[in-house]
Amino acid sequence: MKGSSHAYIGAATGGIVGFQLNPTDPITISTSAIIGSISALVPDLDTNGAASNRITLSKSFMQWLMHLVGMGLLIAIVFQYVQTGITPKILLFAGIGALLLVVSRFIKQKRMLTLTGLLVxxxxxxxxxxxxxxxAGSYIIIASFLPHRSYTHSIIGLAFYTFILYHINLQWPIDGLIIAGTAGYASHLIADMKLLPVNRRxxxxxxxxxxKEW
Incomplete structure (x- = not known):
């Protein structure tokens, strides 16, 4: 099923949750619909998933950023060396700068999702x-190493996502976040099941x- 279809189904699912929570509040309903829509795309953050390329940082941007930070560190170290000489701090930052310059030359597009998770x-x-x-960052990192329709499309993935929503809600309480998010994620799994004739897998x-595939 296409990502847009999952987003629409997730939005409808989230909207229903919001209506059940507060049928007279359009803000709760619309917020829950947005949460459900976004959550319905999360399972496809795995390798080759439709959502992974949408949130992944571009390879060229990351290479440019690594070059900029790496060269900036090395230039700053030169000035610091003139003032203080060699110190453990200088050696540490010199190593980080050199590592960034080296890694930027060998980075692959398929690992950009991993780096996106690290940034999160x-x-x-x-x-x-x-x-x-x-x-959330750890979810993205783990998903970047998983084949498509594996653990992110399972009860384990759903439970982990609900756990993430629970902790986000503790810090930034939003009406319907946990229920709408979990329902949106679950809608993706249901929509990808073989019980629908459009799914071969x-x-x-x-x-x-x-x-066993369901």
């Missing part, structure tokens, strides 16, 4: 070590305990 985790540290954002809901 870095944002989590900046935001007072937000557990929810850190978990199903999903392994109970992987790794049971690898």
């Amino acid at each position: 985790m870095a944002i989590g540290f900046v935001l007072h070590q937000s557990i929810g954002i850190l978990l 199903g999903v392994k809901l109970f992987a790794p305990l049971w690898n």
